[in-house]
Amino acid sequence: MDINDNIESPLNLKVSFNVMLKHYKALAKNDDEFVAARAKRILDMARAYPELEEGFSDVSILKEREKEIAIILEDSFSPVLTKNEIKTASVPFHNLIFNSSERFRSIIKTAGDNFELQIKNMPEDDRYIIACTIILNFCYGYNLNFKRPFYYEIPDANGILRYYKILYNADFCEIVPTEAAKKITQEDYNELLDNFENIDLWKEKFPPNSYIFRGFVISNIFDVTDDQSISNIKSNLIGEDKRKDEGFIEEFHEVFRSLLGINDLKVGFSIYNEEEETFERVYGVGMNSFLLNKSEKICCEGALCGWSHNRLLNENKYFSVSDVDKMFELSKGKAPHIASLHEQGIKSAIFAPIANDKGLMGILEIVSNKPQVLNSINANKLIDVMPFIVSAVERSKSDEENLIEAIIQKECTSIHPSVHWRFEREAKNFIKSEMNGEQAVFKKIAFENIYPLYGQIDIKGSSEARNKATQQDLTLQLSAIKKILEKASEIESLPIYDQFIYQTDNYLKGLSAHFQVDSEQQISDFFRKEIEPILKHLYTIDELKEQINAYFDSIDDKVNMLYRHRKDYDDTIALINKEMASLLDAKQVEAQQMYPHYFERFKTDGVEHNMYVGESITREDSFNLIYLYNLRLWQLQVMCEMENSYYQMQSDFPVSLDVASMILVFNQPLSISFRMDEKQFDVDGTYNARYEIVKKRVDKAYIKGTTERVTQKGKISIVYSQKQDEKEYLRYIKFLQSRHYLDTDVEIVELQDLQAVTGLKAIRVSVLYHKDENDKAFYTYDDLMKEIRA
Incomplete structure (x- = not known):
């Protein structure tokens, strides 16, 4: 077997002791007779086997000349130190070891029969390239510092990995080019310096087997486990x-x-x-x-x-x-x-x-x-x-x-990814000022010439629904108290019980006749200050214990009141907000891919959202009004989808509530700035403030000359002030009608004047619904309700 088999390298390897024998030739002339005699004995032995000097690649010769090689290497592998030193003689970039110290042999034997010795941190491509750098040093005189520590990982008797560092002694090597070797120029060298990982380039400059390596290397190995x-x-x-x-x-x-x-x-x-x-x-x-x-x-x-x-x-x-x-x-x-x-x-x-x-x-x-x-x-x-x-x-x-702060920033503030770059820039400037010993000020974050989009899906009659839930809960609690008091009066005929029953009846009549905002607080005080003390007294009566226990079991610990219908209402509001917000967030991912823009949403009695789009937010000279029109159409379509999604899941909610959707159109660009105290963006300037006024009041606005609100269940209301906005949105409506998102009952109405705002109009159009996601039929709101109740 040839030691070059299955190895791709620029070096054709030959084991040779030529360089070492040259040292012995010099030692043969030494004045020390003992040293000279030993050197001559080694030279005489080597002369009988010329392959030891000329070099060979046949592995079998290593076995045949094992005794002679050991004699040549005797000075390098001292018998006195063989049990202490970890040392081997081998060819470079090869696991073939032909001589070693006793301690090394013991370490390998302990590792087990299945252990295969390999340099742990030398990838295959690196072997080729490192061989090339050695050629550059030996043959061309380029002093490249290619040296790096190499290691063996060898398990000990307990199976614990021990680490051994390898230090090579290359004093006994020589490298000569063959006819296949390419002359390396300064230009080649300069190119190679910047391309260590380009294995193809190294193979081009140093073809496989284009140089002959003659000699061997001595590896001094040290246990560096610690x-x-x-x-x-x-x-x-x-x-x-x-x-x-x-x-x-x-x-x-x-x-x-x-x-x-x-x-x-x-x-x-x-x-x-x-x-x-x-x-x-x-x-x-x-x-x-x-x-x-x-x-x-x-x-x-x-x-x-x-x-x-x-x-x-x-x-x-x-x-x-x-x-x-x-x-x-x-x-x-x-x-x-x-x-x-x-x-x-x-x-x-x-x-x-x-x-x-x-x-x-x-x-x-x-x-x-x-x-x-x-x-x-x-x-x-x-x-x-x-x-x-x-x-x-x-x-x-x-x-x-930092992660906690980042999560707080993400979950609890309104710094949207689209504007994060601006905050990052100001933060860097803030840090730079502090580092330079200057007065650090976090500058105002503002964006100019921004187009706003606003929409909301609002719960209709939410105040009335909550009042009704409160009325039902208070009625149940008062009725339970009345029954306890009536039974107490039967057991123990005291006028005070009759007086409390009278008060309870008055509250019940008041709730059924006209519920007022302060009724809840009055009745709550009545329970806390007057009823609870008397119930503690009545608990001493055995016949009343079960009834009083049932009463207190019905009381919610957090609000200290009966909280049944109100809980259903609150849970419904929370679920609506959660589902609508989740749908809107999912849709927003698509919208951001269309064109980056600022987005924020708020949960109230329903879900509101703000969008701002413009060049000063995107940082790119790419904004065109087509992106604004695209987002307006997207917004209208998504509002239809949210309406559909809501009514498909309405039956799952504890309380059946209706919603109404509205979009506010503002066709003039405005400026927005981040208000540090409120941790959110708001409009800048007096003119722009008109937009915020309209946003806050328009959903409660009436159609001119009527008592009808502009927002209605089953319809989308698009509020605007300019004729061009009307034309634009009528085009969008026509398109969405062709897609069966909207019905054909388009109406244009004028709104009553709001405080400091006049001339508003609205387009109203009915949404078409599906009973579920797989339903292909289209329904108006009234048709849908009939289908659901059927």
């Missing part, structure tokens, strides 16, 4: 979202096993919450805490004994438990941390504080199922590791704080 374990711990701690990676904690176990030489070792963490004086679990895939065991959090004093509590929290020093079972007996199971370890079958452990100058942040927990393998002596190895863990925890805490 250093590499620390490096691996650092690598594991660097990077984002490690806690989401399933393999992270297992890798962490492995590097600690290598560092401490214990194969069944596990690592856990717990966080110290200073405010609550508790230890808490670290959340993440595979994360565990052996201190907390099954608990999510434990108070510090309940998790540790007095001594260990002081050691970790006050002194910030580690401690070990080398024999958990023994300590469990000595403490009689009263030391909480020992009891927790004992329950989990842990036999030895180390607890190390993760602390900085500000104090304890958490605890590193290292445990084993074997007694005494973790102890106060090997715990000292953590001294080199803890600074990196502390740094990682500090960074993690900072990242978590």
Whole structure:
């Protein structure tokens, strides 16, 4: 077998001892007779086998000349050091080793028959390119610093990975070009400098087998398990979202096993919450805490004994438990941390504080199922590791704080992605000013020449519906009180009971005749101040206990009132808002892809939304009115879809309510600015304020000369003031009629004047509905109600 088989390389490898034999030729002339005689003996032996000097690639010759090669290498592989040094002789970029120290052979034997020795951190393409850089050094004199540490990973007798660093001695090598070798020019060299990863370019400049390598390399190998374990711990701690990676904690176990030489070792963490004086679990895939065991959090004093509590929290020093079972007996199971370890079958452990100058942040927990393998002596190895863990925890805490802030920003403020760039720019300027020692001011965020779009899907008669629910609840509660009082009067004939019954009857009559806003508060005070004290007295009467218990069971703990019909109403409003907002948000994703714009929505008794579109928001010189028209049509279509979606799910709601939709058209561009105190955008300037006035009042506006509201169930109302807006929206309506979104009953009405706003008109048109998503028929609102009730 040839050593070049199955290897693609610019080097044709030949094992040769030519360079080493040259050293012996020089030593043969040494003044020291012993040195000279030994050199001559080696040269005489080598002369009988010219292939040792000329070079060979046949692997069988290594076996045939094993004895002679060992003699040549005897000075390099001293018998005195063979049990201590880890050393091999081999050809470069090849796993073929033809001579080695006794200690190396022992390490490989311990690794097992199935172990295959490989350089761990040298990719296949890198082997070719590194061989090329060696040629540039040897043959062309370019001093390229290509050297990087290479490693073997070899398991020991316990199956623990140990890391060995390889240092090459290339003193006994020579490289010569063949006829196939291409001359490398300065221009070639300059091109290669910027193309390390372009394997095709390197193969073009250095074709396979275009140079001959003669010689061998001596590898001096060092056990660097501790250093590499620390490096691996650092690598594991660097990077984002490690806690989401399933393999992270297992890798962490492995590097600690290598560092401490214990194969069944596990690592856990717990966080110290200073405010609550508790230890808490670290959340993440595979994360565990052996201190907390099954608990999510434990108070510090309940998790540790007095001594260990002081050691970790006050002194910030580690401690070990080398024999958990023994300590469990000595403490009689009263030391909480020992009891927790004992329950989990842990036999030895180390607890190390993760602390900085500000104090304890958490605890590193290292445990084993074997007694005494973790102890106060090997715990000292953590001294080199803890600074990196502390740094990682500090960074993690900072990242978590930033994440919390980001979530608050996202969920609780109105900074929409479309305008985020502007806030980011001002924040950078703010930081720059602070860094330069200047007065930092967060400048006003404003956008000019913006076109607004506004729409709402509003619950019709929401006030009346809530009043009715309140009236029903109060009637039920008053009736229940009246029955208790009547029974009490039968048992114990006291005039005071009759007086309370009289009051109750008056409230019931008032509720049925004319419910007023303050009725709820008056009756609530009556229950709290007068009825509750008397019920406590009546509870002493056995015949009334069951009835009074039933009454209090009907009372809601949060509002301290009967809350049945009002709860149905409130739940209905919440569900409507949730479903409508969810649908609108989903549709918004499509709209943003059409053209980026600012969007915000609000949940009230229904859902309102604002949209602002313009060049100053998008930052691009791309805005055209066609995008505004497109969004207006999109908005009208989506409002129809929301109406349909609502009535399809109406039967699922606790209370049956109607909705009415409205769109406000404002055809002049305006300016908006972010109001820091309110955390939302609002219009700028007196003229633009007219738009906000109309928005707030128009849904309550009446059609001129009537008492009919402009918004009606089953219809969409489009409010506008300019003739061109009317023409535009009539075109959209005609298009949506062709798609069966809208009916043919289009009407144009004038609105009564609002305060400081005149000349408003509205287009009203009925929505066409489907009973469900699969229904192909079209219904008006009245038809739909008949179908649903049929």
